[in-house]
Amino acid sequence: MPVYHRPDDSRPTRPAPSRPKAPLWRKLLSFVGVPVLFFAITAGVIYLAAAPTVGPYVGLAKYLFSKEETSQPTNLYEGLANSIENATSVPFSQLVYPSKGDQYGQITIEGTSVDAPLYYGDSTRELNRGVATYADSVGAGIPGESRTVLLAGHNNTFFNGLQDVQEGSLIHIDTHYGSYMYRVTEMKVADYQDATTYDFTRTDENLILYTCYPFDALGFTPQRYFVYAEYVSGPMIDKSK
Structure with a gap:
């Protein structure tokens, strides 16, 4: 009966290839750009939701406190x-x-x-x-x-x-x-x-x-x-x- 030998594990192995480091601009985008984008989107949603409610009051306040003569009818x-x-x-x-x-x-x-x-x-x-x-x-x-x-x-x-x-x-x-x-x-x-x-x-x-x-x-x-x-x-x- 033939005898099978396990592969020789004593052979030297190649080191795993290292991943290239991410450029600096990508790190800045992750830590700064994404939060800024999220804030902008959130602010836009809040503005669209609140504009119909506060719009009349803002317009009235501008009319009452505006000092620009050209704005008067x-x-x-x-x-x-x-x-x-x-x-x-x-x-x-x-x-x-x-x-x-x-x-x-x-x-x-x-x-x-x-x-x-x-x-x-x-x-x-x-x-x-x-x-x-x-x-x-x-x-x-x-x-x-x-x-x-x-x-x-x-x-x-x-x-x-x-x-x-x-x-x-x-x-x-x-x-x-x-x-x-x-x-x-x-x-x-x-x-x-x-x-x-x-x-x-x-x-x-x-x-x-x-x-x-x-x-x-x-x-x-x-x-x-x-x-x-x-x-x-x-x-x-x-x-x-």
Whole structure:
């Protein structure tokens, strides 16, 4: 029977090849770059999550404490409100029609805390400064145009007082061309995408106010609180003159 011999373990063995040392830039990337990248990503996520909540407050603070004259909108209302407040009609040729960003009035609602400047346009800039007027449809207008006047305000600032509105409450809007009064007829909660909440085909003077709902909500909410009001008094804009 053949005899098998084990391999001779006494033979010298080759040393294992050594791994090359990592370059210095890789070490720096591991100890510095990765934490910095992680911090940047985390900060970005926190900003995106918090922006809808703190945005209105930051914008309002900038408006209140800013000293830059160029950041202030044109104030058509200041010093002009009493000049034609008793007029029954306003010739369109004599009307200084507001541009986006202009303050052209003041809105107050009896029995509530609503008392805010009224701006033309409804961008973030106008909403952070007061009550904003929707201006991106030919069917939407300003008081006196015999159209739908659609006004928006933040639920946690200028329009927080809408929660105290009652049917029959009187809404006063003083503009640089006349004073208007509306009476509340209805309040309701609806989805922000519900297009039936307003009608830009109407040719009669009507007012709609809306804000985010619930009133104590922070950031984006899918619901809106609507207040509808009928025209009571105020000069009508005569576009034939």
